Amino acid sequence: MPPKRAYETIIGLEVHAEMQTASKMFCGCPVVDFTTAAPNTAVCPVCSGMPGVLPVVNEQAVEYALRVALALECTIAETSIFARKNYFYPDLPKGYQISQYEHPLAENGRLVIPSKAGGCLVRVRRVHLEEDTGKLTHRTDPETGETFSLVDLNRSGVALLEIVSEPDMRSAAEARAYGEALRRILRYLGVNSGDMQKGVMRFEANVSVRPAGSDWLGNRVEIKNLNSFRALERAIAYEAERQRAILEAGEMVEQQTVGWDEAAQQTVIQRSKEEAHDYRYFPEPDLPPLVVSPEWVERVRASLPELPQAKMRRFEREYGLPAETAALLAEEPATADYFETLAHATKAAPRTAANWLTGALFALLNAREGSAPSESLPAEAFAALLDLLDEGLINQNTAKSVLEEMLASGESALTIVERRGLRQISDEAAVAAAVEKVLAAHPAQVAQYRAGKSGLLHFLFGQVMRETRGQADPQVVRRLLNRRLHPDT
Numbered sequence: 001m002p003p004k005r006a007y008e009t010i011i012g013l014e015v016h017a018e019m020q021t022a023s024k025m026f027c028g029c030p031v032v033d034f035t036t037a038a039p040n041t042a043v044c045p046v047c048s049g050m051p052g053v054l055p056v057v058n059e060q061a062v063e064y065a066l067r068v069a070l071a072l073e074c075t076i077a078e079t080s081i082f083a084r085k086n087y088f089y090p091d092l093p094k095g096y097q098i099s100q101y102e103h104p105l106a107e108n109g110r111l112v113i114p115s116k117a118g119g120c121l122v123r124v125r126r127v128h129l130e131e132d133t134g135k136l137t138h139r140t141d142p143e144t145g146e147t148f149s150l151v152d153l154n155r156s157g158v159a160l161l162e163i164v165s166e167p168d169m170r171s172a173a174e175a176r177a178y179g180e181a182l183r184r185i186l187r188y189l190g191v192n193s194g195d196m197q198k199g200v201m202r203f204e205a206n207v208s209v210r211p212a213g214s215d216w217l218g219n220r221v222e223i224k225n226l227n228s229f230r231a232l233e234r235a236i237a238y239e240a241e242r243q244r245a246i247l248e249a250g251e252m253v254e255q256q257t258v259g260w261d262e263a264a265q266q267t268v269i270q271r272s273k274e275e276a277h278d279y280r281y282f283p284e285p286d287l288p289p290l291v292v293s294p295e296w297v298e299r300v301r302a303s304l305p306e307l308p309q310a311k312m313r314r315f316e317r318e319y320g321l322p323a324e325t326a327a328l329l330a331e332e333p334a335t336a337d338y339f340e341t342l343a344h345a346t347k348a349a350p351r352t353a354a355n356w357l358t359g360a361l362f363a364l365l366n367a368r369e370g371s372a373p374s375e376s377l378p379a380e381a382f383a384a385l386l387d388l389l390d391e392g393l394i395n396q397n398t399a400k401s402v403l404e405e406m407l408a409s410g411e412s413a414l415t416i417v418e419r420r421g422l423r424q425i426s427d428e429a430a431v432a433a434a435v436e437k438v439l440a441a442h443p444a445q446v447a448q449y450r451a452g453k454s455g456l457l458h459f460l461f462g463q464v465m466r467e468t469r470g471q472a473d474p475q476v477v478r479r480l481l482n483r484r485l486h487p488d489t
């Protein structure tokens, strides 16, 4: 068999993100939760495409778009133009979508995504504003078997940001990391909830495969409507493998648009090149050019918060945290803020605070349906618990059980410790008495230990802890046990 040739996968992503403005892009209708609101309750003549109405640009949506574009280090166009993208579909009542085409709001940005190799640069080709479509629900009549579709225009006209990358990603995992990094940034900027299940972020991937090292550009396949990171990663991996097999067989990949079939875990053809859309773009006659003054851009730039990557690096540097812990804490702005309040409020080392937050507290909150730390336990109260641990008043195990009780009862750490008599026993005489009692009760194990079965030390240690109801200072127990079992050393 000839050696298998190496191929490389070329991936570009288009990301659609809804802007969480109060009202829609071109009318005053409120933006509602499409998954729960009654259908067609947030609709007016503008977003339902009635004749004779005029759109008005939502200033907040432009400001949100600027935030994203600046966070992605784009160049902002002082003048950009809205354009009509013409096509017919039942969820698009006007028969066209207002978008931006030749003159987008922002271009030439970049995003460095975290990777094992230390970071991979993805260039951002453009960021532009447009409006979302309505939503179709396809049904089958249980009696007649006839299929029909329901139209909900609540989403029609909601401000949508399209972020288009250059084809700079080389694996499904990289594409996922880029998508996740973008989501983090959007959430940090407060422009999108990142709630993937509600479809507020959607991906389209352009995938092509070529022999490694060549600069030949094969036909690319566009994968539409990927609504989760899992679907994004799997669809790209599947498509790359499918194209590789075609090239291996000496054939050509056809340019086409495909969808991802979640149930079958494969891509399915939606249309080929011959059926490609011609959207007949032209400038939107009902809207003037969008002018963004340099002063506005500078104001927005100055208001940008610290971004996730920068925060992560600062946590590593300022608090001496390992990269993984820093990344975990920087994932959500609220968690990051909580950590900083905690770290400043406690006498314990920041690293200890970070470990308790990402370890014990996260685990307890996950078990309680994952509520946010700030909603469950004030950072100052958590800090007081870590102080008791730091002062040696309680040991690790006690701290864990006190933490659990604090979440349940809302009482302070000290109140619980005093009420339940949980103070750590560091008093050598008390611990020594417990050690004597345990050794006297287990003569056989002591003999076996002395005969070389060293694992029994753990057993004896456990018994002393049990004897002290878990409250003995483990270091004192270890020291006294060793002294008693090895009197010569």
Ligand SMILES: [Zn+2]
Binding pocket: 024, 027, 028, 029, 042, 043, 044, 045, 046, 047, 048, 157
């Ligand atoms: Zn409306």
